[in-house]
Amino acid sequence: MVPFSIDPDKIILGIESSCDDTSAAVLRGQTLMSNVIASQKVHEQYGGVVPELASRAHLQNVVPVISEAIRQAGITREDIDVIAYTRGPGLLGSLLVGGTFAKGMSQALGIPMVDVNHLQGHVMAHFVQQPGEERPVPHFPFLCLLVSGGNSQIILVHSPLDMEIIGKTIDDAAGEAFDKCAKVMGLGYPGGPVVDRLAKEGDPRTFHFAKPRIEGYDYSFSGLKTSFLYTLRDNLEKDPLFIEKNKEDLCASLQETVIELLMEKLERAAEDLHIDQVGVAGGVSANSRLRQAFVDYGERSGKAVFIPPFSYTTDNAAMIAMAGACLYAAGRRSEMTDAPYSRITI
Numbered sequence: 001m002v003p004f005s006i007d008p009d010k011i012i013l014g015i016e017s018s019c020d021d022t023s024a025a026v027l028r029g030q031t032l033m034s035n036v037i038a039s040q041k042v043h044e045q046y047g048g049v050v051p052e053l054a055s056r057a058h059l060q061n062v063v064p065v066i067s068e069a070i071r072q073a074g075i076t077r078e079d080i081d082v083i084a085y086t087r088g089p090g091l092l093g094s095l096l097v098g099g100t101f102a103k104g105m106s107q108a109l110g111i112p113m114v115d116v117n118h119l120q121g122h123v124m125a126h127f128v129q130q131p132g133e134e135r136p137v138p139h140f141p142f143l144c145l146l147v148s149g150g151n152s153q154i155i156l157v158h159s160p161l162d163m164e165i166i167g168k169t170i171d172d173a174a175g176e177a178f179d180k181c182a183k184v185m186g187l188g189y190p191g192g193p194v195v196d197r198l199a200k201e202g203d204p205r206t207f208h209f210a211k212p213r214i215e216g217y218d219y220s221f222s223g224l225k226t227s228f229l230y231t232l233r234d235n236l237e238k239d240p241l242f243i244e245k246n247k248e249d250l251c252a253s254l255q256e257t258v259i260e261l262l263m264e265k266l267e268r269a270a271e272d273l274h275i276d277q278v279g280v281a282g283g284v285s286a287n288s289r290l291r292q293a294f295v296d297y298g299e300r301s302g303k304a305v306f307i308p309p310f311s312y313t314t315d316n317a318a319m320i321a322m323a324g325a326c327l328y329a330a331g332r333r334s335e336m337t338d339a340p341y342s343r344i345t346i
């Protein structure tokens with residue numbers, strides 16, 4: 001349950017366009033009626049998201065994706081009560097497409113809109129329910145490890161409207177570490193899912209990479225990335241086929257190190273702050289080993305752990321609609337003049 005009441009009959013259309021996924025979702029109360037995501041394949045050949053291409057693809061996708069979300073929900077446009085859209089952080093051009101569409105639709109239908117912080121959306125994914133489902137949800141306050149391509153943060157969630165970042169990466173994000181290490185191994189983009197797949201066939205104890213010593217609950221992944229690069233460079237001098245022969249063990253060792261770093265700080269924060277509810281969110285929470293690490297942690301510590309369904313791990317509009325429902329219930333409304341923001345914290 002969320003701390004203030006969400007009208008179970010309110011229909012919210014969520015729109016997400018912060019990076020390279022165009023998504024629209026319809027939520028009735030907390031229940032998901034549709035969640036449509038169009039991923040952009042165009043970036044694969046460049047090894048990373050190209051902002052200009054992302055905004056163009058959003059322009060092409062936004063109308064069909066929203067129409068499909070409304071169709072799959074079995075409603076008409078006139079049934080929508082509120083529009084929630086991602087205002088930031090993200091790529092400005094991408095955010096402009098979803099935000100401008102939300103504003104136009106809100107004007108045309110004469111309904112209110114609320115702007116959502118993308119990072120808060122990831123955290124609120126824990127509260128989305130499928131029809132007929134009563135998935136356990138975290139109680140407040142809880143800790144949420146938010147790990148994606150752009151963020152690695154430990155968030156103390158006091159309420160849907162009050163979130164405090166108590167630890168964050170001082171350089172690269174965990175997803176970025178996966179993506180960059182995968183790129184130098186020639187595994188394509190995004191590398192995280194490929195590392196996850198290959199790691200299943202490898203031995204995580206084969207290679208040892210540098211682990212940083214950072215104060216408090218902050219993270220650092222750039223040293224690990226450099227250590228990984230040096231391991232490749234030194235071994236490739238001796239054997240040009242080193243990567244090909246060892247890619248499973250390299251992936252397993254890299255993945256294990258990232259997850260050890262993530263869990264170590266999170267567990268320490270939970271102990272220090274006496275928090276017994278711990279969740280994970282963001283694209284990297286799709287990682288099978290990280291999900292298992294959460295299950296193991298719950299069993300070991302007796303804490304309640306919350307792992308979102310796969311469909312809410314990467315960018316999606318269901319989480320934006322969910323956060324929007326809470327904001328709307330709390331009285332938040334946004335204006336036509338609200339501009340997107342590329343960088344903002346929680």
Ligand code: KG4
Pocket residue numbers: 019147148149150151174175176178179190191192193195196282283284285286287288313314315
């Ligand atoms: O939250 P997200 O969809 O969006 C951005 O941050 O933009 O996260 C994407 C990140 C990428 O770095 C991707 O490699 C990583 O999530 N990722 C994974 C897995 N699936 C996605 N990392 C590790 N294992 C996975 N299975």
